[in-house]
Amino acid sequence: MPSLSSHDRHRLHLELQQEEFDLLVVGGGATGAGIALDATSRGLCVALIEHGDFASGTSGRSTKLIHGGVRYLEKAVKEFDAGQYALVREALHERRTLLRIAPHLTRALGLLTPLYHRWEIPYYMAGLKMYEWLAQDRTLQASRYVSRDLALKMCPMLKKEKLRGGVLYYDGQFDDARMNVALVTKAVQMGAVAANYVSASKPILKDGKICGFEAVDSIDGKTLTIRAKVTINATGPFCDELRAKTDPQASKILETSSGAHIILPRSFSARESGLLIPKTDDGRVLFLLPWLGHTLVGTTDTPCSLSHTPRATEEDVAYILEQLSKYFSVKVTHADILSCWAGIRPLVSPSSDASTAQISREHYLEKLPSGLITITGGKWTTYRVMAEETVDMALGDRAKKLPSKTATIPLTGAEEFAPDTESRLQKEFKWDPLVAKYLTRAYGSNAFKISELADLSQRRHLVDGHPHLEAEVDYAMEHELACTSADILCRRLRLGFLDSKAAEKALPKVNAQLAKKADWNTKRQEHDKTQSLAYIKTLGRTAK
Numbered sequence: 001m002p003s004l005s006s007h008d009r010h011r012l013h014l015e016l017q018q019e020e021f022d023l024l025v026v027g028g029g030a031t032g033a034g035i036a037l038d039a040t041s042r043g044l045c046v047a048l049i050e051h052g053d054f055a056s057g058t059s060g061r062s063t064k065l066i067h068g069g070v071r072y073l074e075k076a077v078k079e080f081d082a083g084q085y086a087l088v089r090e091a092l093h094e095r096r097t098l099l100r101i102a103p104h105l106t107r108a109l110g111l112l113t114p115l116y117h118r119w120e121i122p123y124y125m126a127g128l129k130m131y132e133w134l135a136q137d138r139t140l141q142a143s144r145y146v147s148r149d150l151a152l153k154m155c156p157m158l159k160k161e162k163l164r165g166g167v168l169y170y171d172g173q174f175d176d177a178r179m180n181v182a183l184v185t186k187a188v189q190m191g192a193v194a195a196n197y198v199s200a201s202k203p204i205l206k207d208g209k210i211c212g213f214e215a216v217d218s219i220d221g222k223t224l225t226i227r228a229k230v231t232i233n234a235t236g237p238f239c240d241e242l243r244a245k246t247d248p249q250a251s252k253i254l255e256t257s258s259g260a261h262i263i264l265p266r267s268f269s270a271r272e273s274g275l276l277i278p279k280t281d282d283g284r285v286l287f288l289l290p291w292l293g294h295t296l297v298g299t300t301d302t303p304c305s306l307s308h309t310p311r312a313t314e315e316d317v318a319y320i321l322e323q324l325s326k327y328f329s330v331k332v333t334h335a336d337i338l339s340c341w342a343g344i345r346p347l348v349s350p351s352s353d354a355s356t357a358q359i360s361r362e363h364y365l366e367k368l369p370s371g372l373i374t375i376t377g378g379k380w381t382t383y384r385v386m387a388e389e390t391v392d393m394a395l396g397d398r399a400k401k402l403p404s405k406t407a408t409i410p411l412t413g414a415e416e417f418a419p420d421t422e423s424r425l426q427k428e429f430k431w432d433p434l435v436a437k438y439l440t441r442a443y444g445s446n447a448f449k450i451s452e453l454a455d456l457s458q459r460r461h462l463v464d465g466h467p468h469l470e471a472e473v474d475y476a477m478e479h480e481l482a483c484t485s486a487d488i489l490c491r492r493l494r495l496g497f498l499d500s501k502a503a504e505k506a507l508p509k510v511n512a513q514l515a516k517k518a519d520w521n522t523k524r525q526e527h528d529k530t531q532s533l534a535y536i537k538t539l540g541r542t543a544k
């Protein structure tokens, strides 16, 4: 049975260096993890390395929608843009696939758009009917007109003045970081070697061709030599750095833009659904979504520089609050914000000088003269097709004989997932409904494993008012490749992203539990505590 614990670095180093892999994937976000699973399930021998933790990049900082993008469809129609149209159709097809292969991590979500002009009602209804027709997905409810009264009942905070009604349509929602981890753990279960905190530093080149990477393990400082027949650059916003290392003459392909979100208490969300504000001052859409018992609001679009810990700025937050004030009768203030964070969009450079909001989210796949394959751009929703195309390119003529299987591979937690999981957890383990729902949605069928662990000793909550359990700490370390307290609190449990103060409170407990389990010395334990606290604080305060 492959190990899903990241703590035995010695074993990990041996595995990474013992053989020549068919594929070395650099970057453990949605794209890299998707590629690792696609390639491993086609029978290839795969190594996956990630600079930080899995999903610590853009893939853990998205708006958490699995969607075709109604805004992109509008653009496709207005501009007769066949490329955009194909992108929306492909993403809608993928939406259905993801709802199927990870039913515990994904769900249909109603999105209400409040409308303040009568003409908007037929305009939006026509657009949404087209969106539905493109999706060809009868598992999601049909879009419909919502009267003014019903819109106000669904979202009592909406401004009443001039409100004409609304339209309600359905898209998918998910937990991005947990989906990322589910992809990695599935790939490992199927034979891949995956290591977080290992950064590709120097390409190994022979006659100008790439044969792998020297990489540095930031946990113990060791340098590793990882050899592979094909190397894939899935470093998202960082992909130009790797391209420049292997092919110094390659020109830059990316623009980067930052998108910020704020988290508010659940009471700010519409009942049962999210809210889509179709046009902000700069022509973007703003989402206000119920997410893991809280309200997620975003996003912005501001050109930015590269960073492994991008942060929301004071201007980002002010902008979001200002947009909300235009639609809400209740004032939302800084004091309501529980967390705020940003992600960096890897946007493939346009030929024109369009603003970043207009650059297509389509992906970009290339093979440089060194043989380095780069895949970037795209959306979370389309990671699976991006992975399939990348592995096809790596396989060349062999791709036809070894087709992708990922459309039918259930992700970790989905293998034996049953719709009655939540009620069984309540009955068999006496969890209260909130904990049962939380465990089901985070772990799927593995919620029973956590409950068994918890049944023995760790039924205690990490922090009051949140469903997270002590038992999850051990589980994250042993079964989900978590290395640090921040990995656990921010990406396995999501608490840091939801409520940074609560995560700070939980930190000493998590750190002590990890130190005991991993047998850390005092120095290592203190280092983890300081670093994790600093990381969690970046999710609680805006950057200057």
Ligand SMILES: Cc1cc2nc3c(=O)[nH]c(=O)nc-3n(C[C@H](O)[C@H](O)[C@H](O)COP(=O)(O)OP(=O)(O)OC[C@H]3O[C@@H](n4cnc5c(N)ncnc54)[C@H](O)[C@@H]3O)c2cc1C
Pocket (backbone or CB within 6 Å): 026, 027, 028, 029, 030, 031, 032, 049, 050, 051, 052, 053, 054, 055, 056, 057, 058, 059, 060, 061, 062, 063, 064, 065, 066, 067, 198, 199, 200, 201, 234, 235, 236, 237, 238, 257, 258, 259, 260, 299, 308, 342, 343, 344, 345, 346, 376, 377, 378, 379, 380, 381, 382
């Ligand atoms: C604000 C925002 C909201 C979004 N919302 C949505 C949404 O709702 N739905 C949707 O479908 N899409 C959404 N997207 C798009 C989606 O999140 C991205 O397209 C996707 O996450 C990109 O994944 P990736 O794996 O390519 O990049 P990343 O997740 O950034 O992964 C790249 C990884 O490479 C690692 N790396 C970098 N250098 C090295 C190195 N030298 N060695 C090893 N590893 C390295 C990084 O640490 C990083 O983890 C959103 C994007 C943003 C910014």
